[in-house]
Amino acid sequence: xxxxxxxxxxxxxxxxxxxxxxxxxxxxxxxxxxxxxxxxxxxxxxxxxxxxxxxxxxxxxxxxxxxxxxxxxxxxxxxxxxxxxxxxxxxxxxxxxxxxxxxxxxxxxxxxxxxxxxxxxxxxxxxxxxxxxxxxxxxxxxxxxx
Numbered sequence: 001x002x003x004x005x006x007x008x009x010x011x012x013x014x015x016x017x018x019x020x021x022x023x024x025x026x027x028x029x030x031x032x033x034x035x036x037x038x039x040x041x042x043x044x045x046x047x048x049x050x051x052x053x054x055x056x057x058x059x060x061x062x063x064x065x066x067x068x069x070x071x072x073x074x075x076x077x078x079x080x081x082x083x084x085x086x087x088x089x090x091x092x093x094x095x096x097x098x099x100x101x102x103x104x105x106x107x108x109x110x111x112x113x114x115x116x117x118x119x120x121x122x123x124x125x126x127x128x129x130x131x132x133x134x135x136x137x138x139x140x141x142x143x144x145x146x
Contacts, residue, residue, distance in 0.1 A: 002076040004094050008032035009070050011048055014061040026058035053096040072100035
């Protein structure tokens with residue numbers, strides 16, 4: 001079984017590009033905190049996980065998230081390779097099939113998005129929003145350098 005579930009913060013704003021066939025794709029990094037603190041600094045360290053989202057997941061991430069916002073993703077690992085300067089380079093990404101906003105969404109009246117909602121997109125299908133959900137607490141020791 002190839003299944004990945006992660007909760008982390010977006011390392012940068014998500015940008016969506018269109019492929020030649022017209023599909024939307026977003027590539028982004030998710031900073032996922034390790035379970036232990038660095039003994040020298042006393043701070044948590046993070047792994048930066050490369051992720052790829054397609055279609056409505058890509059559009060959703062671009063419209064409803066921003067750098068530093070906490071999200072949950074589910075998907076599968078995909079290993080690919082390419083040639084660079086005559087050397088074969090391998091890349092491992094999480095291909096996202098579900099996105100969950102962990103933090104409240106704050107948008108102005110122009111966008112029409114209500115505050116304190118959790119939004120789900122799974123395999124391109126939008127689910128309803130929920131007013132009552134548990135917000136994961138911010139950890140003051142969470143420092144990933146942005």
